[in-house]
Amino acid sequence: MFRLSTCSRGAKTASSLFNTSTASTSTSTSHIHPIAAQIRCYARPPKPSSFQHQQPAAQKTTFNSTSSTTARAPKASTTSNIITFLAASSIGIGAYLYQWNQHRSSSGVLSSNPFFDFFSSSPETLTTEKWTPIQLTKITNVSEHTSLFEFRLPAPCTIPISSAIYVKDDQIQAMRAYTPVHSTESEQGTVQLLIKRYSEGQVSRFMHDAKEGQKIEMRGPVLIWPGGREDLKQWDEIGMIAGGTGITAFMPIIHSALTNSDKKIKISLLFASQSPEELYFKDELDYLVKTFPDQLRVSYTVDKVPATAETTTAAAPSKWEGHVGYVTQGMLQGLLPPPKKAITQGDVSGSQDKEQEKAGSEEKKSIVLVCGPESMVNHVAGTRGMSGQEPIRGVLGAMGYQRDQVFRFPN
Numbered sequence: 001m002f003r004l005s006t007c008s009r010g011a012k013t014a015s016s017l018f019n020t021s022t023a024s025t026s027t028s029t030s031h032i033h034p035i036a037a038q039i040r041c042y043a044r045p046p047k048p049s050s051f052q053h054q055q056p057a058a059q060k061t062t063f064n065s066t067s068s069t070t071a072r073a074p075k076a077s078t079t080s081n082i083i084t085f086l087a088a089s090s091i092g093i094g095a096y097l098y099q100w101n102q103h104r105s106s107s108g109v110l111s112s113n114p115f116f117d118f119f120s121s122s123p124e125t126l127t128t129e130k131w132t133p134i135q136l137t138k139i140t141n142v143s144e145h146t147s148l149f150e151f152r153l154p155a156p157c158t159i160p161i162s163s164a165i166y167v168k169d170d171q172i173q174a175m176r177a178y179t180p181v182h183s184t185e186s187e188q189g190t191v192q193l194l195i196k197r198y199s200e201g202q203v204s205r206f207m208h209d210a211k212e213g214q215k216i217e218m219r220g221p222v223l224i225w226p227g228g229r230e231d232l233k234q235w236d237e238i239g240m241i242a243g244g245t246g247i248t249a250f251m252p253i254i255h256s257a258l259t260n261s262d263k264k265i266k267i268s269l270l271f272a273s274q275s276p277e278e279l280y281f282k283d284e285l286d287y288l289v290k291t292f293p294d295q296l297r298v299s300y301t302v303d304k305v306p307a308t309a310e311t312t313t314a315a316a317p318s319k320w321e322g323h324v325g326y327v328t329q330g331m332l333q334g335l336l337p338p339p340k341k342a343i344t345q346g347d348v349s350g351s352q353d354k355e356q357e358k359a360g361s362e363e364k365k366s367i368v369l370v371c372g373p374e375s376m377v378n379h380v381a382g383t384r385g386m387s388g389q390e391p392i393r394g395v396l397g398a399m400g401y402q403r404d405q406v407f408r409f410p411n
């Protein structure tokens with residue numbers, strides 16, 4: 001299992017985290033902020049023996065009450081009392097301000113006072129081990145309900161493809177996973193999350209109410225499709241069915257596959273969304289199709305085309321030419337890598353052409369990835385269940401795809 005303690009090394013697998021949506025409130029005790037460590041150190045009383053060692057022989061004093069010559073403790077001077085008092089007060093005030101500032105940061109209020117920033121300027125970065133407040137720097141509206149949220153990482157780090165980052169609404173202790181957009185294996189100083197707002201949604205509403213400059217508690221990255229990371233080039237063909245914001249999981253895979261210098265991996269994508277406006281990254285996908293015509297094929301479907309989109313919209317500047325309606329076999333046939341069933345249990349009469357096709361196809365290693373809202377994934381491939389191992393049903397099941405040829409992303 002690929003594991004990670006900080007984001008620069010990799011990602012934890014998501015299995016243990018996907019089964020719950022309520023954030024743990026506990027924080028790691030292994031991490032002690034330098035200020036806290038200092039306080040703990042000062043609070044510890046010095047050992048008598050070491051204290052004695054530090055005294056010059058002439059002024060040596062012991063606190064051993066059994067000694068007849070040094071039965072009295074030395075009288076502290078007024079000056080040293082004042083110094084001790086001032087030192088203790090400073091430490092106490094410092095500890096209080098640090099705690100207070102931590103509370104301000106975690107509740108999303110950004111400090112504008114450099115004094116407080118000093119206390120919060122820890123070098124921590126995104127990690128799976130604990131929640132870290134990450135600064136939200138930019139919000140860009142992408143559609144009526146969806147925005148792109150950009151965060152500045154405290155330190156540059158690498159976010160593997162096919163990974164997710166958890167975001168926590170600190171007020172209600174609820175967390176949700178989001179897939180970073182355009183994550184590549186190279187180090188980055190920012191993370192972008194494309195988040196759709198649901199009117200009853202807890203965390204998506206929290207994010208859409210957030211303001212630029214605010215700090216948001218984040219944790220991750222966790223790996224969601226292990227097959228996509230270091231060994232992406234094990235695949236000859238990758239078929240994809242994305243629903244709405246599910247496209248975020250595929251963009252990094254598409255980029256990595258197309259720029260893989262070792263092998264020309266073929267990608268086919270059916271992107272389903274409610275409206276042309278919600279076909280995120282459509283311009284970029286269309287550009288990539290033109291740039292890599294031998295490798296990438298993309299097809300679109302929308303639930304319905306609004307009357308205005310029959311002429312022009314920002315997302316569909318010309319008349320809509322894609323599919324309309326939920327995903328069907330017709331939309332997928334000829335686009336995705338074929339199911340194994342069609343190859344191994346195919347026509348027994350077996351013409352020479354079919355045999356050749358069979359042999360050629362068997363050599364190719366392919367996978368079909370499905371990512372989107374739960375209802376869409378269920379319709380396309382059947383419920384993934386807690387284990388993600390439920391048999392393939394839905395449209396892909398009817399076409400003959402088996403479990404080892406389909407991966408349903410958690411949603």
Ligand SMILES: Cc1cc2nc3c(=O)[nH]c(=O)nc-3n(C[C@H](O)[C@H](O)[C@H](O)COP(=O)(O)OP(=O)(O)OC[C@H]3O[C@@H](n4cnc5c(N)ncnc54)[C@H](O)[C@@H]3O)c2cc1C
Pocket residue numbers: 164176177178179180193194195196197198199200201202203204205224245246248249372373374409410411
């Ligand atoms: C690995 C992974 C990656 C994800 N990546 C993204 C991403 O990049 N962008 C993104 O926007 N979301 C993504 N999600 C979904 C996200 O985690 C949340 O489920 C989503 O934001 C809704 O959370 P919420 O707290 O707002 O709604 P909740 O409070 O959990 O749900 C409240 C209501 O909102 C509605 N609702 C919630 N989710 C959906 C949905 N997906 N489709 C339709 N209705 C819904 C339902 O009516 C539900 O009853 C991802 C999920 C996973 C597991």
